[in-house]
Amino acid sequence: MSISNDGVAAMIQSHIPDAQVSISGDGYKYEADVISAAFEGLNTLKRHQLVYAALNAAITSGQLHALTIRAKTPAETS
Template sequence: MTADQLRSLIAAGLACEHLHVQGDGRHWYATIVSTAFSGKRPIQRHQMVYATLGEKIRNDEVHALSMKTLTPDEWVAQGRPQH
């Protein structure tokens, strides 16, 4: 799996205002900004992302995924540019 493939899987299942994925092919880190995260606790946000990966996460094609999941307002509050 490549970063582009992982990014595409997440983007196909979750509308993202910002999505950055990096990693070494097994261990990944993603920053995901989505309005869909509004009102959700961190565990709920992570579950939403895992749902986009389906069997890829269960079959260990994506071994480890660390994530920062933010709403657009949280993203801007951290000093990030608006899109």
């Protein structure tokens, strides 16, 4: 059983409250664009780990199978 795009976004936002999240996916493979001040000073690996931590339950249960993450700070988007 897969999880909806809105469900993935909600999980990320509950873990990173200030995040602006955009999810696209087909129920198997997802792409996440996440913008948050929480990423300030973190390298790419640490940013991805923060997003994966929000989705750990869905990953371990098999609801979320593949995820591409683009994680940026607000300053990096302007």
